[in-house]
Amino acid sequence: MKKFLTYCVTVALLAAALPAMAFRQFPYDIPNPAGGWIVDWANDGTATGTVPNFIGLDGLAGRPLVPAAVSKRLAAGDGYSKMADGTGLYTFGFSDGSADPENLFMERRTFKAELPAPTISYYEGQDYYLTLTNVGMKLRPDLFDPHSVHFHGFPQAAPVFDGEPMASFGIRMGFDLTYYYNLVEPGTYLYHCHVEATEHMEMGMLGNLYIKPRQDLYAQKNLLMFNGFNQFAYNDCNNLPSYKADKSDFEAPAGVVGGTMCGSTGYDVEKAIQFSDFDAEFHKLHIAADTLPFADMLASHYMLNGRGYPDTVGGPVTNNASSEVGQPDYVSQPLDSKITANQGQKILLRLSNLSIQNFATLEFNGPAFKVVGKCAKLLRGPDGKDLSYFANSVFIGPGETFDLILDTTGWAQGTYYFYSRNLNQLNNDQMERGGAMTEIIIN
Amino acid sequence: MLTRQFIKRMILAGALLTLFPLAQAYAFIDGITGTSFQFAAREGRLSTPDGGNLMFWGFADITPGGRSTVQYPGPTLIINQGDTVTITLANELNEPVSMMFPGMTMLSSTAPVFSKGQPGKITSLVPEAAPRETQTYRFKAEKPGTFYYQSASNQAIQLRMGLFGAIVVRPGSLGAVSVTIPTYLSCPPVGHREGSGGVNTIISAAPCAKNFTTYAYGHQSSAYDREFLYLASEMDPKFQRWMEFEPDKINNPFDFSTWKANYWFINGRNAPDTMGMANAMNLPSQPYNCMPLFHPGEQVLIRIINMGQDFHPLHTHGNHMDVIAEDGNLLQSAPGSGADLSWEAFTVTMAPGKTFDAIFDWTGKGLGWDIYENTAIFRPYEYIPDHLKTFTPFTSPVASGTTPKLAAQGLPVIMPGIQETIAGPNWSGSPFLGSMDALPPGEGGFNPFSGFFYMWHSHAERELTNNDIFPGGFLTMAAIVPWPATGDNLTIYDEYMP
Numbered sequence: 051m052k053k054f055l056t057y058c059v060t061v062a063l064l065a066a067a068l069p070a071m072a073f074r075q076f077p078y079d080i081p082n083p084a085g086g087w088i089v090d091w092a093n094d095g096t097a098t099g100t101v102p103n104f105i106g107l108d109g110l111a112g113r114p115l116v117p118a119a120v121s122k123r124l125a126a127g128d129g130y131s132k133m134a135d136g137t138g139l140y141t142f143g144f145s146d147g148s149a150d151p152e153n154l155f156m157e158r159r160t161f162k163a164e165l166p167a168p169t170i171s172y173y174e175g176q177d178y179y180l181t182l183t184n185v186g187m188k189l190r191p192d193l194f195d196p197h198s199v200h201f202h203g204f205p206q207a208a209p210v211f212d213g214e215p216m217a218s219f220g221i222r223m224g225f226d227l228t229y230y231y232n233l234v235e236p237g238t239y240l241y242h243c244h245v246e247a248t249e250h251m252e253m254g255m256l257g258n259l260y261i262k263p264r265q266d267l268y269a270q271k272n273l274l275m276f277n278g279f280n281q282f283a284y285n286d287c288n289n290l291p292s293y294k295a296d297k298s299d300f301e302a303p304a305g306v307v308g309g310t311m312c313g314s315t316g317y318d319v320e321k322a323i324q325f326s327d328f329d330a331e332f333h334k335l336h337i338a339a340d341t342l343p344f345a346d347m348l349a350s351h352y353m354l355n356g357r358g359y360p361d362t363v364g365g366p367v368t369n370n371a372s373s374e375v376g377q378p379d380y381v382s383q384p385l386d387s388k389i390t391a392n393q394g395q396k397i398l399l400r401l402s403n404l405s406i407q408n409f410a411t412l413e414f415n416g417p418a419f420k421v422v423g424k425c426a427k428l429l430r431g432p433d434g435k436d437l438s439y440f441a442n443s444v445f446i447g448p449g450e451t452f453d454l455i456l457d458t459t460g461w462a463q464g465t466y467y468f469y470s471r472n473l474n475q476l477n478n479d480q481m482e483r484g485g486a487m488t489e490i491i492i493n
Numbered sequence: 494m495l496t497r498q499f500i501k502r503m504i505l506a507g508a509l510l511t512l513f514p515l516a517q518a519y520a521f522i523d524g525i526t527g528t529s530f531q532f533a534a535r536e537g538r539l540s541t542p543d544g545g546n547l548m549f550w551g552f553a554d555i556t557p558g559g560r561s562t563v564q565y566p567g568p569t570l571i572i573n574q575g576d577t578v579t580i581t582l583a584n585e586l587n588e589p590v591s592m593m594f595p596g597m598t599m600l601s602s603t604a605p606v607f608s609k610g611q612p613g614k615i616t617s618l619v620p621e622a623a624p625r626e627t628q629t630y631r632f633k634a635e636k637p638g639t640f641y642y643q644s645a646s647n648q649a650i651q652l653r654m655g656l657f658g659a660i661v662v663r664p665g666s667l668g669a670v671s672v673t674i675p676t677y678l679s680c681p682p683v684g685h686r687e688g689s690g691g692v693n694t695i696i697s698a699a700p701c702a703k704n705f706t707t708y709a710y711g712h713q714s715s716a717y718d719r720e721f722l723y724l725a726s727e728m729d730p731k732f733q734r735w736m737e738f739e740p741d742k743i744n745n746p747f748d749f750s751t752w753k754a755n756y757w758f759i760n761g762r763n764a765p766d767t768m769g770m771a772n773a774m775n776l777p778s779q780p781y782n783c784m785p786l787f788h789p790g791e792q793v794l795i796r797i798i799n800m801g802q803d804f805h806p807l808h809t810h811g812n813h814m815d816v817i818a819e820d821g822n823l824l825q826s827a828p829g830s831g832a833d834l835s836w837e838a839f840t841v842t843m844a845p846g847k848t849f850d851a852i853f854d855w856t857g858k859g860l861g862w863d864i865y866e867n868t869a870i871f872r873p874y875e876y877i878p879d880h881l882k883t884f885t886p887f888t889s890p891v892a893s894g895t896t897p898k899l900a901a902q903g904l905p906v907i908m909p910g911i912q913e914t915i916a917g918p919n920w921s922g923s924p925f926l927g928s929m930d931a932l933p934p935g936e937g938g939f940n941p942f943s944g945f946f947y948m949w950h951s952h953a954e955r956e957l958t959n960n961d962i963f964p965g966g967f968l969t970m971a972a973i974v975p976w977p978a979t980g981d982n983l984t985i986y987d988e989y990m991p
Contacts, residue, residue: 210924216917217946232861449952
């Protein structure tokens with residue numbers, strides 16, 4: 051009996067100790083005199099509280115107010131997605147709980163997996179604290195899978211923040227893990243959970259991730275336009291100065307900020323589009339707690355930003371979880387892929403592929419576009435040679451990204467299509483004229 | 494990124510070429526050297542990590558003194574630019590076999606073979622060896638680079654069965670080429686020897702310069718310290734079993750429209766065997782492993798070949814690759830300009846039958862924290878601005894009105910407790926390079942040097958399985974081994990030796 055009591059006390063102590071270990075981390079949070087914390091990161095992209103403003107921007111005269119450090123808190127768990135043919139599929143995924151108070155986090159974030167995961171987009175030079183909380187898989191209580199975030203393509207990465215679980219670790223249910231990234235290189239990346247990658251990625255733990263270049267802030271702060279733009283896919287001007295060490299401002303440029311290619315990646319309208327696919331059978335076997343069929347995998351639903359056409363151009367998709375499993379419906383696929391621009395504007399398409407088995411040739415039925423970036427790098431040779439090229443389609447493999455600039459000057463008004471030319475990818479399972487397709491509307 | 498800097502410097506600073514006598518390049522990639530070889534085409538059996546085994550057809554090096562066992566893939570030929578190479582192929586299979594060498598200048602006949610001499614019924618692109626007979630091939634290796642050989646007969650079957658292998662053609666000597674190391678990196682001591690066998694040397698401090706003596710191509714922009722082969726292939730076990738067990742192949746043909754790979758190989762092995770020892774006793778017909786080990790700051794040449802029929806997106810964790818060559822051609826705008834058309838990628842699509850050469854390096858530049866924590870001395874190629882940086886992260890938000898910050902530490906965040914994580918076999922327990930820390934019970938243990946490990950794998954994640962079993966397949970771990978205090982802890986064969 052005494053032994054048992056000791057055991058109970060130990061378990062109770064451990065249980066009491068463990069929640070205290072779980073916490074989100076952002077060094078700019080400040081204690082609230084009324085109790086708890088004033089979280090600085092409640093509103094991404096605005097500096098409140100103690101975060102220093104980035105490069106001394108004042109938020110006036112159309113100049114943005116950008117904090118030097120940003121944070122986000124993602125929950126990793128399960129949920130349901132609704133395919134364009136109405137099929138509900140069990141998924142794993144992330145959702146953004148940055149604004150949720152600690153005591154309501156689990157309640158609000160359990161069973162809220164989104165497809166794709168919340169988009170991560172920041173500026174070059176920002177310090178980024180990403181807290182990941184594993185809220186568990188509500189409909190698979192037999193599973194005790196950890197989760198992670200792999201910042202795919204992050205240059206000079208260290209294993210501790212890479213999220214690849216063989217070289218580091220995943221976070222168990224009910225706990226938090228904070229990743230730190232010094233966002234040194236702009237470009238289009240992607241992110242996903244790397245734990246049991248084949249399964250977790252097929253289940254939908256995929257998201258858009260891109261870093262805007264410091265050239266945006268340099269132009270906006272100094273009220274400059276390069277080639278008529280003040281936002282760009284990459285740093286494409288010569289002599290663009292770096293930040294000062296404390297990031298309060300830019301260093302003085304070593305020469306004229308310009309050059310023949312300066313502003314060549316400028317754009318008016320930006321859209322990140324991620325190609326992915328689901329094998330419905332895999333998801334059905336998963337929720338049935340059956341053996342997973344890796345060998346027989348065959349995608350049935352092809353998607354852009356987690357939806358098949360025509361959902362790609364519609365409003366937020368609410369899933370049909372309640373009819374399937376008695377859980378409340380929620381918006382499971384908030385991102386559309388519809389692009390709207392005015393004649394003469396330039397569109398930046400940030401393309402990525404996170405299928406776990408399929409390549410795609412994504413084709414555009416209008417005039418040629420310019421491919422300016424690949425794998426989060428401006429297409430330039432080591433001595434500055436321009437390696438960008440014009441094309442009407444891109445062949446994109448799993449884990450690759452491309453940056454396309456569509457210059458709509460002289461285009462007729464109307465609806466254009468951006469779609470997979472792989473004919474088997476233009477359906478939502480048995481539903482024809484769907485799949486990996488979206489619209490570009492030129493007004 | 495050092496690689497980009499490095500290629501730029503190499504292109505711009507060709508004039509810095511200093512001439513030192515150069516010894517014959519080392520055979521860093523496991524393979525056979527010479528100009529005259531005897532090969533046999535044979536049936537063999539390979540092991541898969543799920544406990545299975547499959548019949549394959551492969552080449553064996555039966556040159557006197559050679560390994561003489563049939564292997565998957567065939568022996569890697571390591572030859573020199575300008576060599577005239579003779580290969581005599583003895584066919585021990587029951588159907589005609591041949592060898593072709595894309596990219597080489599053929600000196601022997603290239604006449605195709607037609608079934609019963611009928612035009613249109615082609616059976617081989619080049620002359621064949623009939624069963625139990627021989628055929629001799631001669632070619633000249635005009636250009637350096639990464640190439641392959643394969644059977645030109647009945648390719649739908651013979652390539653799926655494994656009749657292929659890699660060819661590495663080494664360039665003529667360029668002498669030693671001096672490259673300056675970027676000033677944001679700490680300089681190793683003068684005389685510091687780097688690369689496989691310590692062939693490259695730091696020759697000056699401030700501005701720090703290193704002499705390279707090893708190149709992939711006849712230009713300084715292809716210089717490297719260590720090189721590794723990534724030869725991809727795949728198998729459908731249904732097909733392999735049909736080949737082995739179907740007694741009446743004429744009346745019960747294999748339906749190739751149903752062919753679907755379920756085993757994926759790097760250098761003839763599936764993960765985790767890819768990370769086993771080279772020439773392992775338990776894998777007699779799969780002698781080649783694939784586990785890149787290298788030090789921070791070293792230039793790593795990855796020779797990429799796809800001998801399968803599917804596309805594979807090769808993703809390198811840790812950093813971008815600089816793709817400097819395609820199909821054995823340096824990506825240059827003009828002869829002598831160097832790899833000025835090279836491009837960077839975190840994922841390279843390996844198309845069937847294509848080869849790429851890419852250079853990878855890693856220093857941890859720009860991480861924002863010191864990978865060596867509070868080590869006062871500078872380690873070779875350490876990123877200077879992050880040296881001894883500290884942070885004061887918060888602890889748990891438990892009390893109001895307090896500032897519960899920790900003492901300064903080297904990592905910007907507090908690590909989760911070990912009971913909160915599930916760690917992998919290559920995790921040292923510490924986020925810092927060369928350090929180790931507590932691990933969850935029974936976890937870790939495959940990181941004797943406390944290095945940084947990176948998965949280099951197919952990003953078509955279905956390929957990370959061995960016939961339905963995860964993990965496996967097209968996956969290996971590359972490891973950054975901390976520099977030892979003196980000398981080198983990686984042998985000339987790039988194996989760790991404390």
